[in-house]
Amino acid sequence: MSQLVYLVPLLPLAGFLINGLLRKSLSKQAVNIIGCGVILIAFLISLGLFFEVKANGPLIQTYFNFIDIKGLNIPFSFQVDALSVLFMLIITGVGFLIHVYSTSYMHEETTPHFARYFAFLNLFVFSMLLLVMGGNYLILFLGWEGVGLCSYLLIGYWFKNTNYNYAAKKAFIMNRIGDVGFLLGIFWLVAKLGTLTYGNVFAAAGNLSAVDVTGITILLFIGATGKSAQIPLYTWLPDAMAGPTPVSALIHAATMVTAGVYMIARSNILYSMSAVTENVIAIIGIATVLLAATIAIKQNDIKKVLAYSTVSQLGYMFLGLGVGAYNGAVFHVMTHAFFKALLFLGAGSVIHAMGNEQDIRTMGGLRKYMPVTHITFLLGCLAISGIPPFSGFFSKDEILAAAYAKNPVLWLLGVAGAALTAFYMFRLYATTFLGSFRGTHDQEHHLHESPAAITLPLIALAILSVIGGWIGIPAVMIPDANAFHHFLQPVITTEVVAEMPHTTEWLLMAVSVAVAVIAILIALGKFTKHPELNEPQGLGGFLAHKWYIDELYDAIIVNPLNALAGFFKNVIEKSGIDGIVNGVGRFILYSSRQVRLVQSGQVGSYILFMVLAIIVLVLIWINDGYIYTYLSKIF
Amino acid sequence: MPIQYYIYLSLALFCIGIAGVLTRRNAIIIFMSVELMLNAVNLLLVAFSKMHHAVATAVDKVNNVGTDGQIFVFFVMVVAAAEVSVGLAIIVMMYRNAHSVDVNFLNRLKN
Amino acid sequence: MNVIQVLFWILSAMALVSALMVLLSKNPVHSVLWLVAVFFAISGHYILLNAQFIAIVNLIVYAGAIMVLFLFVIMLMNLNKDTEPQKNIWMKLAGAISAGCLLMILVSLIKQAPELQAKTAMMNEGSIGLIANLGKALFNTYVVPFEISSILFLSAMVGAVVIGKKD
Numbered sequence: 001m002s003q004l005v006y007l008v009p010l011l012p013l014a015g016f017l018i019n020g021l022l023r024k025s026l027s028k029q030a031v032n033i034i035g036c037g038v039i040l041i042a043f044l045i046s047l048g049l050f051f052e053v054k055a056n057g058p059l060i061q062t063y064f065n066f067i068d069i070k071g072l073n074i075p076f077s078f079q080v081d082a083l084s085v086l087f088m089l090i091i092t093g094v095g096f097l098i099h100v101y102s103t104s105y106m107h108e109e110t111t112p113h114f115a116r117y118f119a120f121l122n123l124f125v126f127s128m129l130l131l132v133m134g135g136n137y138l139i140l141f142l143g144w145e146g147v148g149l150c151s152y153l154l155i156g157y158w159f160k161n162t163n164y165n166y167a168a169k170k171a172f173i174m175n176r177i178g179d180v181g182f183l184l185g186i187f188w189l190v191a192k193l194g195t196l197t198y199g200n201v202f203a204a205a206g207n208l209s210a211v212d213v214t215g216i217t218i219l220l221f222i223g224a225t226g227k228s229a230q231i232p233l234y235t236w237l238p239d240a241m242a243g244p245t246p247v248s249a250l251i252h253a254a255t256m257v258t259a260g261v262y263m264i265a266r267s268n269i270l271y272s273m274s275a276v277t278e279n280v281i282a283i284i285g286i287a288t289v290l291l292a293a294t295i296a297i298k299q300n301d302i303k304k305v306l307a308y309s310t311v312s313q314l315g316y317m318f319l320g321l322g323v324g325a326y327n328g329a330v331f332h333v334m335t336h337a338f339f340k341a342l343l344f345l346g347a348g349s350v351i352h353a354m355g356n357e358q359d360i361r362t363m364g365g366l367r368k369y370m371p372v373t374h375i376t377f378l379l380g381c382l383a384i385s386g387i388p389p390f391s392g393f394f395s396k397d398e399i400l401a402a403a404y405a406k407n408p409v410l411w412l413l414g415v416a417g418a419a420l421t422a423f424y425m426f427r428l429y430a431t432t433f434l435g436s437f438r439g440t441h442d443q444e445h446h447l448h449e450s451p452a453a454i455t456l457p458l459i460a461l462a463i464l465s466v467i468g469g470w471i472g473i474p475a476v477m478i479p480d481a482n483a484f485h486h487f488l489q490p491v492i493t494t495e496v497v498a499e500m501p502h503t504t505e506w507l508l509m510a511v512s513v514a515v516a517v518i519a520i521l522i523a524l525g526k527f528t529k530h531p532e533l534n535e536p537q538g539l540g541g542f543l544a545h546k547w548y549i550d551e552l553y554d555a556i557i558v559n560p561l562n563a564l565a566g567f568f569k570n571v572i573e574k575s576g577i578d579g580i581v582n583g584v585g586r587f588i589l590y591s592s593r594q595v596r597l598v599q600s601g602q603v604g605s606y607i608l609f610m611v612l613a614i615i616v617l618v619l620i621w622i623n624d625g626y627i628y629t630y631l632s633k634i635f
Numbered sequence: 636m637p638i639q640y641y642i643y644l645s646l647a648l649f650c651i652g653i654a655g656v657l658t659r660r661n662a663i664i665i666f667m668s669v670e671l672m673l674n675a676v677n678l679l680l681v682a683f684s685k686m687h688h689a690v691a692t693a694v695d696k697v698n699n700v701g702t703d704g705q706i707f708v709f710f711v712m713v714v715a716a717a718e719v720s721v722g723l724a725i726i727v728m729m730y731r732n733a734h735s736v737d738v739n740f741l742n743r744l745k746n
Numbered sequence: 747m748n749v750i751q752v753l754f755w756i757l758s759a760m761a762l763v764s765a766l767m768v769l770l771s772k773n774p775v776h777s778v779l780w781l782v783a784v785f786f787a788i789s790g791h792y793i794l795l796n797a798q799f800i801a802i803v804n805l806i807v808y809a810g811a812i813m814v815l816f817l818f819v820i821m822l823m824n825l826n827k828d829t830e831p832q833k834n835i836w837m838k839l840a841g842a843i844s845a846g847c848l849l850m851i852l853v854s855l856i857k858q859a860p861e862l863q864a865k866t867a868m869m870n871e872g873s874i875g876l877i878a879n880l881g882k883a884l885f886n887t888y889v890v891p892f893e894i895s896s897i898l899f900l901s902a903m904v905g906a907v908v909i910g911k912k913d
Contacts, residue, residue, distance in 0.1 A: 605837075608657050611844045618851050638865045642856050644758050648784075650849035651765040657841025663774055663820060667781050670812065671765055674788055677804070681797045682867045685875075689868035701874050702883040708800050709884070712807050713895045717902035719812050723819050724909040730823050731912075 009129040011038040015122035023115030035118035036099040043092035077135035083491040087132040097457035102246040104453035124150035136196040148175040155243040167239040174236040178226015185219030217277040224260030241303040245348030253340035272494035282322025288315030293420035298544040325402030332395035339383040342461035346377040365437040369447040376462040383465040385422035391469030422516040426523035641682035648675035761787035785809040797875035
C-alpha cells in the first residue's frame with residue numbers, strides 16, 4: 001500500500017489534465033466518469049492507507065530532492081500519518097459525494113464548460129491532497145496556494161458575470177494577504193532551524209527562543225486567518241457564494257477553509273510553546289464566532305446564511321486550537337465537513353427546484369414538495385446546533401469543555417454562540433421548509449424533488465452527520481471510548497486534557513444542550529407562522545449589512561490602493577514610461593524625416609557635404625585631434 | 636622661394652576652385668572651376684619637382700631627379716583635355732534636353 | 747628682393763585675382779576670359795621655375811584648346827548675363843565658408859609640418875624642365891603610359907561623338 005501513496009494526489013491531477021485538455025472532445029458521460037472515478041479510486045486508496053497507518057504507524061515517502069542548496073534541503077516527500085490520512089479520507093470521501101452531486105447539478109452547462117468545472121474541481125482536490133499529505137511546510141504551502149487558485153477559478157466559474165469575477169478576485173487577494181504572513185513564517189523557520197521537514201522542525205523546536213516561536217506561530221496564523229476566513233480576513237467567504245453550490249460545499253465548507261486548522265494542528269508542538277499565540281487564536285476565534293453568528297441571523301439568502309455559519313463554526317475550531325483542544329478542533333473539522341456539506345448540498349437542491357432562486361423570503365412550505373431534501377436538511381440543522389446524539393454535539397462539546405477549563409468566560413461566549421447558531425439555523429429551516437409557499441405560481445409548478453444523483457449524496461452525508469460523532473464519545477460518558485483521541489495521539493502530542501470533575505462536565509453539556517433547544521423552540525415558534533419578510537431596521541439593519549465591515553475595508557484599504565494604482569497608471573505609466581518609449585519612436589521618425597531631406601538629388605549639396613567632411617576628417621586626423629594648437633599658428 | 640609659398644598659392648587656387656564648384660549653378664562654370672583646381676595641382680607638382688631637384692643638386696651637381704613631377708603634369712593635362720571634350724559633350728546633350736544648364740535640374744538622384 | 751621674387755609675387759597676385767573674378771563674374775564669357783588670364787599667370791610661374799616645356803604646353807593645350815572649346819559651347823548655348831541661374835544666398839555663403847575653412851585648415855597643417863621647413867624650390871635654373879630631359883624621361887621610363895594616353899584620346903573622341911549624336 002505504501003507504494004500507492006503517490007497515486008492519491010496523482011489521480012485527481014490526471015483527471016484535471018484529461019478533462020481540461022480534452023474538454024472540447026469528451027462527452028458529458030466521459031467527463032463524469034473520469035472526474036468522479038479518479039476521486040473514488042483516490043478514496044479507496046486512502047481507505048487502505050488509513051488501515052495501514054492504524055496498524056503500522058506513519059509512512060513517509062520521499063520522492064526526490066525538491067530544493068537542494070547549501071544549508072537548505074527540502075525533499076519532495078509525503079507524510080501519511082494519522083492526521084493526514086484523516087484529512088485525506090474527508091477530502092476524497094466528501095469530495096466524491098460532491099462530484100457525484102455536481103454531475104446532476106451542473107448538467108445544464110455546455111460540454112466544454114462542464115468539463116472545465118470538473119477539471120478545476122479535480123485540480124482542487126489535487127492541491128488539497130498535496131496540502132495535507134506534504135511532508136514539509138513547503139509542500140503544504142504549494143497545496144495552500146493551489147487551493148487558493150482553484151477557489152478563484154471556481155468562484156469565478158460563471159465568468160460572464162462581472163460581480164462574480166469581483167468576488168473571485170476578492171477571495172484570491174485576501175488569501176494572498178494571509179499568505180504573506182505564512183511565507184514570512186516559513187522564512188523565519190528556515191532562518192532559525194534550516195529545515196522545513198516536519199520531523200526535523202518539531203524535534204528541534206526546543207532550540208527556538210520564545211520570541212522566535214511566538215513570531216513564527218503568529219505569522220503562520222495570519223496565513224490561516226486568510227485561508228480559513230477568520231477576523232480580519234473573512235469577508236471573502238460570503239462573497240464566494242457566487243460560485244456554484246457544490247463548489248461552496250466542497251471548498252468553502254468542507255475542505256479549503258479547514259486548511260488553516262490542519263496546519264495549526266500539525267504544528268501543535270510549536271503552538272503549545274507559545275501561550276501568547278494561543279490566547280490570540282482563542283480570542284480571534286470566539287470573536288469570529290459571535291460576529292458571524294450575529295450577521296447570520298439577519299441574512300435572507302440561503303447560501304449567505306450558510307456562509308456566515310461556516311465562518312462562525314471555523315471560529316469554534318480556532319477557539320478549540322487556542323485553548324489547546326487540538327483533538328477537538330480536528331474532530332469538529334470532520335463533523336463540520338459532514339453537516340455543512342450536507343446543508344450546502346441541500347440548499348443547492350432547493351435552489352435548483354426553485355429555478356435558481358436563493359431568497360428564503362420567497363420560499364416556504366417546501367417540506368411537502370421535497371421530502372428527502374427536507375429530512376436531510378433537518379438532520380443537518382440538528383447536527384450543527386449541537387443536539388445529541390448527532391455529531392455536532394460531541395465535537396462542539398469537547399471544544400467548549402476545554403474552553404471552560406481554560407477560562408469560563410470563553411465557555412460562556414461559546415455557549416452564546418451555540419445559541420445563536422441554533423437560532424439562525426432553525427430560522428433558516430423554518431422559513432424555507434415550514435409554513436406555506438410564498439413564491440410565484442410558476443415556481444410552485446416547477447417544484448419537485450431532485451434526481452438521485454443529488455439525493456443520494458444528501459442521504460449519505462445525513463447518515464454521516466448522525467453517526468459521525470460516535471467515534472469521539474467523551475470519556476465521561478463511556479470510558480475509553482474516544483477512538484478519535486487514540487487515533488490521533490501520535491501526531492497531536494500536546495493535547496491539553498481538561499481534568500475536571502464529572503459533574504461539572506455533565507453540567508456543561510446540559511447547559512449547552514438546553515440553551516440550544518430553547519433557541520430552536522423560539523426560532524420555530526417565531527418563524528413558522530410569521531417569517532421575516534420586511535427589510536430589517538435599526539439593529540437588525542446593522543446586522544444585515546454585515547456590521548458595515550466591507551464598507552470599512554473599502555474606505556480604509558481598497559479605495560486608497562485604487563487611487564494609488566490609478567496614480568501609477570496615469571502619471572507614471574502613461575506620461576512617464578510610455579512617454580519615454582513612444583518618445584524614442586517619435587524621435588526616430590522625426591529625425592529620419594529630417595535626414596531624408598539630405599538626399600535632395602542636388603549634386604551641388606553633395607559636394608558641399610564632401611568638402612565639409614574633408615574638413616572634419618582633416619581636423620580629426622591632425623595629431624589625434626589637437627586642432628587648437630595648429631589653428632593658433634595661423635594667427 | 637621656400638616651398639611653403641608655392642604650397643600656399645596652390646592651396647588658395649584650389650580652394651577658390653572648390654568655392655566655385657559649391658557656389659555656382661551653371662554647369663559650365665562649375666566645369667571651369669574644376670579645371671582651375673587641376674591647374675592648381677599642376678603648379679604644385681612642378682614646384683615639388685623643382686624642390687626635389689634642388690635637394691638632389693645640393694648633393695650632386697648634375698642629376699635628373701625631379702622629372703617625375705613634370706611628367707605627371709603632362710599626363711594630367713592629357714587627361715584634362717580628354718575629360719573636357721567628353722564633359723562638354725554631355726553638357727550640350729543636357730542643354731538639348733532641358734534647355735538649360737542649371738545643375739539643380741539634375742535631381743534624378745532624389746530620394 | 748630681386749627680380750625673380752618680385753615677378754613671383756606679381757604673378758601670384760594676378761593668378762589669385764583672376765581666379766576670384768572667374769567665380770564672381772555674372773557673364774559666363776567673362777568667366778572664361780578670366781580663366782584664360784589665370785592660365786597665363788600659371789604659365790608665367792612655370793617659366794619662373796624653368797619648366798619651359800610645361801609652360802608652353804599649358805598655354806597651347808589649356809588656354810588655346812580647352813578654353814576655346816568652352817567658348818564654343820557657351821556661344822552655342824547663347825548664355826549671357828540674363829539667363830544665368832543663381833543659387834540661393836545661403837548656399838553661396840555656405841559654399842564660400844566651407845572652402846575658406848578648408849583653406850585655413852590646410853594652411854595651418856602646412857605651417858607646422860617639420861619636413862617642409864627648410865626646403866626651397868629652385869627657380870630660374872636647373873635643366874630638368876628642358877624639353878630634351880623631359881623627352882628622355884618620357885620616352886624611356888614612361889613610354890607605356892605615353893602610348894596608352896593616345897588610346898585615351900581616341901576613346902575620348904569616340905565618346906564625345908557618340909554622346910553628341912542626334913538620333
